[in-house]
Amino acid sequence: MGNVSVSELRYIVGPSSYDSVGSKAMKVKKFLQDYFPSQDYLRRLGVCVFEAEANLAIHTTSGGDLLIVIYNNRVKVVAQDTGPGIPDIDKALTPGFTTAPEMARQLGFGGGVGLNNIKRFADSFWLESLKRGTTLVFEVWNDDSTQFDY
Amino acid sequence: MMTLRNLITKLPFQVLTNKCNFDVSFQNVYASDLLSNALASVNPETAWITVQVHQNILGIASIKQCPVVIFSEGAVPDDSVISLAEEKDIFLLTSSYPTFELSGLLYRLLKEE
């Protein structure tokens, strides 16, 4: 793709904003269509952003920020919130384990696969969670050399 | 009517609950991951297919006297949920098929009976 300048997208995700879950992911996917022609790549990235967005909407006390940085052939996503934090990260990464409220599950969210899904499809994954907040950083690369095991 | 015995000999299920009474039978099947829909629709003659493994499913199965819950996509609940199901006499099975194929196979089986 040559020299693509760095672009940034920034969104605020409100707490319990179930109605809008996925709307940022859709915008990101649409925006990136101009950068990346691979539908497979866009889908993979879209799923990761959707899950990060859903986590902010479902699990935070005051919502959070979603930052998307596009550079070269890669996209970095930073999802940051101000709490309440993930009490047990290992458990949160177990498929099927969910602490999502019933309300969220009634709307079709909170299947307990979100973080796992990001971990599976992202090329780098970093998660730090304290009571005062959680920071999730991941990158999805469009490099030809990357092999995905799915 | 299909008995559990008949069901597990015809399709590859894993039975999660011990002390299973294989003569328990059901007449129809309801597939949903939405608890409110299941609450409205399962009954003593229904086997319920879902990927939800949360303990709340037992509350619904218990209130509606639904005898069998089948988890699709190979979902398996915590041991505590399995023990609680045993106490409540609700049978839990799991299948590696997703809901679509599992429903397709069960539908064919029920129509053949």
Added chain:
Amino acid sequence: MKINEICKTVDAEILQSKGRLHIDIHTAFAADLMSDTLFIIMRDEDPLLLITGVTNLSVVRTASILDIPAVMIVRGKNVPPETIQLAEQNEIVLLRSKHIMFVVCGLLYKAGIQGVSWEM
């Protein structure tokens, strides 16, 4: 299977027809949890039908992220106008069957529609 044949098979109506209405569909996936759908469907599938009891906007957004061309709402549920509108904007065909999810899956499976290939 063409979308109009699918409709005939499961007694469905077309709620929103803008999009890839004339494609051939060979595979389907049934779920109410969108995170579950996002977890399973990642391959370059044939055009896929998503069968669901969820009628809110998230179902259209999920379909859009995953490039799913058609969604079948089960149980004759009321679909909010904003869901139909978002489907139209994103060119996702919306169908609605009177049958419950189990029966829709059963009839389509019998008619030869296959499940998505997937691994745990």
